[in-house]
Amino acid sequence: MDKNPNIHRHEKDLGVSLLLDCYGELLSETKRRAVELYYNDDLSLAEIAEDTGVTRQGVRDSIEKARSQLYLYEEKLGLARRMREVDTLINELTAKLLELGNKVGDRSEIDELISMVKRIGTIFGWEDADVSELSR
Numbered sequence: 001m002d003k004n005p006n007i008h009r010h011e012k013d014l015g016v017s018l019l020l021d022c023y024g025e026l027l028s029e030t031k032r033r034a035v036e037l038y039y040n041d042d043l044s045l046a047e048i049a050e051d052t053g054v055t056r057q058g059v060r061d062s063i064e065k066a067r068s069q070l071y072l073y074e075e076k077l078g079l080a081r082r083m084r085e086v087d088t089l090i091n092e093l094t095a096k097l098l099e100l101g102n103k104v105g106d107r108s109e110i111d112e113l114i115s116m117v118k119r120i121g122t123i124f125g126w127e128d129a130d131v132s133e134l135s136r
Helices: 009-026 028-039 045-052 056-077 079-101 109-121
Strands: none
Touching: 009 028, 009 056, 009 079, 028 045, 028 056, 045 056, 056 079, 079 109
16 A cells, blocks of 8 residues: 555655665565566566566565565665755755856866766765756
8 A cells, every 4th residue: 555645656656766776676586576677667567477487466466565665774774765865965065066167267176066076976875866967
């Protein structure tokens, strides 16, 4: 059962996908794979059952148990929420640096700050963090 029954299916999918990114390695391989196929690859329960050799009901049960585990991990640890907060701050910092970079002539300090923002993204595995435009 969903924590918030008013959430639309698409929003739930996005939430589970984010939780899977954070906590997927804590799930059994079977559960992780079923959730990936269902939420990330948008396969039906029947398609997953055929692909994995498990009954449709078995796939459904596995996905529901995995979802419950993922939400429990997030409730206890809050890593996905923290990642979203850091991402928001990086985006805000990026915008401020761009604004500041357009106002100053000597960009050496700005370039140093840009490098720091890139390192923060790398710590979280966001090698493709949206800071590329800062280097221009």
